[in-house]
Amino acid sequence: MSAKPSLQSQRLIIIALFLLMSVLLAVDLLIGSTRLEAGDVLRSLFGQGTPHGEIIVMQFRLPKALTAIIAGAAMSVSGLLMQTLFRNPLAGPDVLGVSSGAGLGVALTVLTITPLFSFKPGSPLQGWSLILAAWAGAGAVMMIIMAVSARVRDIMTVLIVGLLLASAISAVVSLLQYFSNEATLKTYVIWTMGNLGNMSYTQIRTLALAVLAGMLVAFIMVKPLNAMLMGENFSRTVGVDLKRTRIILLASASILAGSVTAFCGPLAFIGVAVPHITRIILGTTDHRALMPGVAICGAVILLISDIISTLPGGGQIIPVNTVTSLIGIPVVMWIILGRAGLGRKF
Amino acid sequence: MGTGTVIAETIDLAIGYVTQGKSRTVMDHLSLAAHRGELVALIGRNGTGKSTLLRTMVALQPCLDGTVRLEGRDLHTIGRSGLPRIVSFTSTEPIALRNIKVREVVALGRFPYTNWIGSLNTDDERSVNEALEVTGILPLADRNIDNISDGERQRALIARSLAQDTDLLVMDEPTAFLDLPSRYSIVGLLRKLTREKGKCVIYSTHDLDTAINEADRLWLMTEEGVSQGAPEDLMISGTLARAFESPLLSFSQTAGTFSFVRKRLLPIALDSTGVVGELTERALRRSGYKIMPDADLKVMVKETGNTTEWILINNLQIERYTSLYNLISHLPAGD
Numbered sequence: 001m002s003a004k005p006s007l008q009s010q011r012l013i014i015i016a017l018f019l020l021m022s023v024l025l026a027v028d029l030l031i032g033s034t035r036l037e038a039g040d041v042l043r044s045l046f047g048q049g050t051p052h053g054e055i056i057v058m059q060f061r062l063p064k065a066l067t068a069i070i071a072g073a074a075m076s077v078s079g080l081l082m083q084t085l086f087r088n089p090l091a092g093p094d095v096l097g098v099s100s101g102a103g104l105g106v107a108l109t110v111l112t113i114t115p116l117f118s119f120k121p122g123s124p125l126q127g128w129s130l131i132l133a134a135w136a137g138a139g140a141v142m143m144i145i146m147a148v149s150a151r152v153r154d155i156m157t158v159l160i161v162g163l164l165l166a167s168a169i170s171a172v173v174s175l176l177q178y179f180s181n182e183a184t185l186k187t188y189v190i191w192t193m194g195n196l197g198n199m200s201y202t203q204i205r206t207l208a209l210a211v212l213a214g215m216l217v218a219f220i221m222v223k224p225l226n227a228m229l230m231g232e233n234f235s236r237t238v239g240v241d242l243k244r245t246r247i248i249l250l251a252s253a254s255i256l257a258g259s260v261t262a263f264c265g266p267l268a269f270i271g272v273a274v275p276h277i278t279r280i281i282l283g284t285t286d287h288r289a290l291m292p293g294v295a296i297c298g299a300v301i302l303l304i305s306d307i308i309s310t311l312p313g314g315g316q317i318i319p320v321n322t323v324t325s326l327i328g329i330p331v332v333m334w335i336i337l338g339r340a341g342l343g344r345k346f
Numbered sequence: 347m348g349t350g351t352v353i354a355e356t357i358d359l360a361i362g363y364v365t366q367g368k369s370r371t372v373m374d375h376l377s378l379a380a381h382r383g384e385l386v387a388l389i390g391r392n393g394t395g396k397s398t399l400l401r402t403m404v405a406l407q408p409c410l411d412g413t414v415r416l417e418g419r420d421l422h423t424i425g426r427s428g429l430p431r432i433v434s435f436t437s438t439e440p441i442a443l444r445n446i447k448v449r450e451v452v453a454l455g456r457f458p459y460t461n462w463i464g465s466l467n468t469d470d471e472r473s474v475n476e477a478l479e480v481t482g483i484l485p486l487a488d489r490n491i492d493n494i495s496d497g498e499r500q501r502a503l504i505a506r507s508l509a510q511d512t513d514l515l516v517m518d519e520p521t522a523f524l525d526l527p528s529r530y531s532i533v534g535l536l537r538k539l540t541r542e543k544g545k546c547v548i549y550s551t552h553d554l555d556t557a558i559n560e561a562d563r564l565w566l567m568t569e570e571g572v573s574q575g576a577p578e579d580l581m582i583s584g585t586l587a588r589a590f591e592s593p594l595l596s597f598s599q600t601a602g603t604f605s606f607v608r609k610r611l612l613p614i615a616l617d618s619t620g621v622v623g624e625l626t627e628r629a630l631r632r633s634g635y636k637i638m639p640d641a642d643l644k645v646m647v648k649e650t651g652n653t654t655e656w657i658l659i660n661n662l663q664i665e666r667y668t669s670l671y672n673l674i675s676h677l678p679a680g681d
Contacts, residue, residue, distance in 0.1 A: 226454060230439070236405075288464065
């Protein structure tokens with residue numbers, strides 16, 4: 001019975017986070033290189049603003065804010081799944097080279113397949129081929145990490161393998177760049193900078209569908225995820241089909257991280273940091289609370305990053321990757337150096 | 347006690363590992379049994395395969411040959427969803443979690459019974475509370491798992507096992523890393539579960555003391571095979587002594603304890619009785635002496651009021667000491 005108040009407070013915190021997200025969404029719509037009054041923004045949203053304002057709000061600010069919400073939630077949930085799957089508090093899509101794997105898929109598509117089949121950039125066909133390639137790349141790296149984790153218990157060793165994988169992949173990508181023409185190369189380089197803007201509504205819909213599918217699978221797996229926190233022996237002896245569960249989680253994490261990476265480029269440190277921030281805010285490791293908490297918290301953090309990136313004003317924009325690194329790296333440092341356990345405990 | 351029916355048995359079982367299609371047998375021809383209401387201690391030296399046997403019994407490792415029967419059914423016919431309702435397993439896997447409460451850990455024991463999202467109904471809540479109460483950690487239920495002592499954490503894991511509501515509990519080294527009083531209290535708790543709840547508990551341990559004193563049955567693993575029986579049976583047959591004795595250790599058949607073997611024993615006579623006499627004898631033995639009534643060297647103990655004095659007589663030379671430590675450090679060197 002005494003567990004009830006804490007469950008209730010967790011619910012309240014999640015609702016508060018959701019409200020915070022809504023406020024930040026509004027702020028993100030209000031702030032930008034062009035000054036617009038709050039009233040203008042509101043009218044533009046309902047199609048009654050000035051033509052100029054409507055273009056800025058509907059074609060630039062809203063897609064960017066929506067992308068921030070979807071991408072932040074997806075990367076963070078992917079990180080949470082990976083941390084529990086690998087029993088490694090420092091796991092995350094970018095840290096273990098999964099984003100790089102997705103990037104390799106994107107590079108292959110942008111630099112070889114797209115020119116070959118002459119897909120129009122931004123077309124749904126190109127969108128889906130990008131996403132599929134990113135899933136495959138992310139999934140492949142995920143499976144290598146899985147195989148390594150099964151043999152090596154040491155968390156740091158697994159991290160080093162992830163770093164090596166990321167380096168190897170970037171070498172392969174460099175090679176691809178060397179052999180590709182200038183126009184396709186430019187598309188690819190812009191992608192690597194990480195960008196929440198430049199998304200058409202078609203692309204956002206594709207991304208949202210993929211992320212929704214990945215999230216649904218993740219939400220269904222909360223019970224086995226909770227058992228997995230207790231270790232492999234426990235999970236198996238209470239009846240978890242570990243092999244099947246791992247494949248499902250691996251697929252879900254790859255879909256989430258891969259889809260976002262395909263459209264927005266590699267978003268650094270969101271995936272590692274947000275699950276930890278959420279565990280501290282909610283004070284629990286229970287995935288029933290963590291799953292929605294992490295998703296909303298991820299959206300919040302990426303919205304904040306996006307707002308910060310537009311702060312300089314006057315048309316200047318800091319790459320969002322820079323902002324997420326500045327937020328994420330201190331958290332990761334704190335996990336490694338802080339509280340006893342050297343990053344071995346959640 | 348031994349009146350319960352057989353709940354777990356191994357029939358001509360071979361245990362070991364399968365790696366890359368090749369199997370490596372650690373031990374074979376194991377035929378063992380455990381009954382309801384019985385505390386079974388699995389003992390044996392390092393590397394004899396205690397963990398492997400326990401893991402094989404809960405289907406974490408394959409049977410290389412022979413069978414394991416739980417509640418009269420072959421292990422491989424029970425299936426993934428049936429097994430967790432028959433046997434629970436606690437291993438030495440550390441819990442690498444900060445933000446989890448004792449109650450939440452214990453509640454995970456209800457895993458085989460809860461719905462897809464894992465929420466507890468009133469039956470589940472009752473089982474969890476009962477497990478917390480029996481193991482004596484109800485007052486700690488809302489503490490974080492990393493804020494309690496090692497002994498308390500072990501109790502929490504036993505509670506989790508209890509919450510799983512199985513008649514058979516298998517535990518791999520539940521007393522590892524614990525100090526002496528905690529070891530006794532954990533084994534005492536396991537014994538209580540067999541007596542009050544009718545559970546069968548099979549646990550592996552390196553702690554011979556508690557195993558010999560508290561277990562109803564020992565499964566003793568040696569390189570030659572496994573022997574089973576009441577601790578005293580294995581002491582009478584000398585199996586226990588053979589399993590652990592080495593050139594350096596000798597086993598006392600009746601006390602069930604080990605002591606170092608002294609190579610050369612010097613004779614000494616001792617004139618004393620009671621507690622002080624026994625302790626003096628013990629100290630002399632450790633220093634490499636053997637009590638012989640007609641030895642030249644002689645120790646007399648004089649107890650007056652609150653003070654004790656040891657008088658050492660050596661060829662008409664008489665020395666007096668006020669502590670055993672002083673007496674021993676002045677004795678001629680033994681082994």
